[in-house]
Amino acid sequence: MRGGSLWQLGQSITRRLAQSDKKAVSRRCFASDADLKKTALYDFHVAHGGKMVPFAGWSMPIQYKDSIIDSTVNCRVNGSLFDVAHMCGLSLKGKDCVPFLETLVVADVAGLAPGTGSLTVFTNEKGGAIDDSVITKVTDEHIYLVVNAGCRDKDLAHIEEHMKAFKSKGGDVSWHIHDERSLLALQGPLAAPVLQHLTKEDLSKLYFGQFQILDINGSTCFLTRTGYTGEDGFEISVPSEHAVDLAKAILEKSEGKVRLTGLGARDSLRLEAGLCLYGNDMEQHISPVEAGLTWAIGKRRRAEGGFLGADVILKQLQDGPTIRRVGFFSSGPPARSHSEVHDESGNKIGEITSGGFSPNLKKNIAMGYVKSGQHKNGTKVKILVRGKPYEGNITKMPFVATKYYKPS
């Protein structure tokens, strides 16, 4: 057997656990690559059977003792705890932090009520996506945002460059990068009941997209009711020195039902939820309109623009984009990134950007881009996997219904 990136990843750093029923134990303790960064939970992951792999310059758990499939199913049945401390959290502060951020993202930041947030996109001059991010307006003078680990350097350089220019014109904005904090994601039906054990605040009043600074398990945390799985859940930013204690407390309160879950299952869950993975489904040359994120472009912003690439994006809103992101079901082997999509006559109409086997639906799911006009649900397609065409059809996303906690 050869090839396959996970094969190589799994081979590069794998821990074999000590087995109690054997005398000769072969325990492989490789020091991870000296260059890989470790989160506050690194030792905790290893102690819990985490298979550590390099990801965006960090050593992260791809899975634990349970298989990726079992882990993915467990998230939706019980719950999952993810270490996402590799992602970059930052705060923008100052009287003008809102108008400043509006020059860089498509969201109507001014229109957000304090304590609420949204998914948004940082755009470039061509209207393409630099990164996607969850931003929250804490107050009119404080915005908290989280960006992807793989885009950290790029995003921070971009924000810094624009901040300098903005300040040189008299704007009042500054930033703080929260490297002193660790981000944990708690997702699934047990997320709220378990977390409620650890805080006095009434979580039933915190709805999807809302934010609060509060005491959890004895430490001041930033709590956002959001996630990357489609389930109800939270992202918790905790001071790093309390991260392990918080993780332990969450697992204990759930009596083992909430499991530590790795990046492998995280990717399956977000795919089932129809969410983009930057670097696959969204890139520098893809606009938020093409990516199906027009809803994230604030109404006022569609009229006024004022963000990088607004001219391109506004034109796409008017004329319609030439390509669109859609979902696919398919037979045969799972469709993977870069698989070609053909119409029934064999003409190329698009490309897959993410795909795999859905553990919850027990079928192949994928997302990708097709030419506008060919994007309607139900459209029959052929997807080429390793040179052979397999039957498929376009379908809407999410593949698994979302369960966001919203007021009824």
Add this chain to the structure above:
Amino acid sequence: MAARFLWASRVASHLRISVAQRGFASVVLKDLKYAESHEWVKIDGNKATFGITDHAQDHLGDVVYVELPDLGRSVSQGESFGAVESVKATSDINSPVSGKVVEVNEVLTESPGLVNTSPYEEGWIIKVELSDAGEVEKLMDSDKYSKFCEEEDATH
């Protein structure tokens, strides 16, 4: 992991071969031959059955699809004839010997997970008629393969 050894002993007695006790987690069966690309071969006269090893399925994770070759197709030692897909990746399966495909394990179409739960038994992939029995000499025996796996794991 006691369960694994019970399983391996059952396999061993069914296949009438002995289980090699190894220091690491994956099971390596004596009397099978192994390729560096982690396929096992059982020779029976001029017929060979193969699949992927326990070490391979363990690294691969949940198998969700197995691409099987057509009957009658010829395969060559060291060349890819199909693929095994896990949740996250696709891996080629290379033929450990040359010959003609006489049987494929159709059960894997419905139950690809057999490759994980029973890599040496129910998870067999294809059977071929050997075209060159001498090629078997180029494969590793169980001791050599166990060592090969240890070395491979240590360098990563």
